Amino acid sequence: MSSAYDYKDLQRRMEGAVNAFKHDLASLRTGRASANLLDPIMVTAYGSPMPISQVGTVTVPEPRMIQISVWDKTLVGAVDRAIRESNLGFNPIVDGTTLRIPLPELNEERRKELVKIAHQYAESARVAARHVRRDGMEGLKKMEKDGDLGQDEVRSRSDQVQKLTDDTIASIDSVLAEKEAEIMHV
Known part of the structure; x- marks a missing residue:
C-alpha cells in the first residue's frame, strides 16, 4: 500500500x-498588554524576516505598555517600521534602543x-x-x-x-x- x-x-x-x-488569536489581546501581541509581526533584519523576539527583549512593565529593548541599535528603525506597518494599530515611542508601545484604549x-x-x-x-x-x-x-x-x-x-x-x-x-x-x- x-x-x-x-x-x-x-x-x-x-x-x-x-x-x-x-x-x-492570542496576539489579539483585548485589554491587557502581553508579549504575545507582537508575535505575528516580522522584522526585516540582516536580510531576512525575523520575529521581534529574535531581535530584542520584549517585556510588559505596565498593564497597558509593552517595551522592547532592541539588541542591535541599527535595527531600531526596522522594528519601529514593522510595528507601525502591522495592522495592530500600535504607535511605538522610540527612546534610544528601547521602544515603548502604549496600548490604545479599546x-x-x-x-x-x-x-x-x-x-x-x-x-x-x-x-x-x-x-x-x-x-x-x-x-x-x-x-x-x-x-x-x-x-x-x-x-x-x-x-x-x-x-x-x-x-x-x-x-x-x-x-x-x-x-x-x-x-x-x-
Whole structure:
C-alpha cells in the first residue's frame, strides 16, 4: 500500500491549522498588554524576516505598555517600521534602543477592527484546512488509480476526510465566536 494517503497525518495537519489559528488569536489581546501581541509581526533584519523576539527583549512593565529593548541599535528603525506597518494599530515611542508601545484604549471602532482581523485569521485557517483536505483527496484518487484501493474504500475514506474537514472548520468557527465575544465584551 502506498503512502499517498495517511489519515493520521491529515489529522495532525488539520490540528496544526487550528493551533496556528489559536496562536494568531492570542496576539489579539483585548485589554491587557502581553508579549504575545507582537508575535505575528516580522522584522526585516540582516536580510531576512525575523520575529521581534529574535531581535530584542520584549517585556510588559505596565498593564497597558509593552517595551522592547532592541539588541542591535541599527535595527531600531526596522522594528519601529514593522510595528507601525502591522495592522495592530500600535504607535511605538522610540527612546534610544528601547521602544515603548502604549496600548490604545479599546473603543468600539478598535474592537470592530480586531474582530475583522480575527475573521481574516479564521479564513486563513479554513483555507489551510481545505488544502489538507485537497491533499488527502488527491492521495486517495492516486491510490485508486494505482489499484491500491477499490472504489468503495476510496468513497469511505473520502467521507472520513470530509468529516475531518467539517469538524476542523466547525472548531475554527467555534474558537472565532469565543474570541469575537471576548473582544466585543466591554
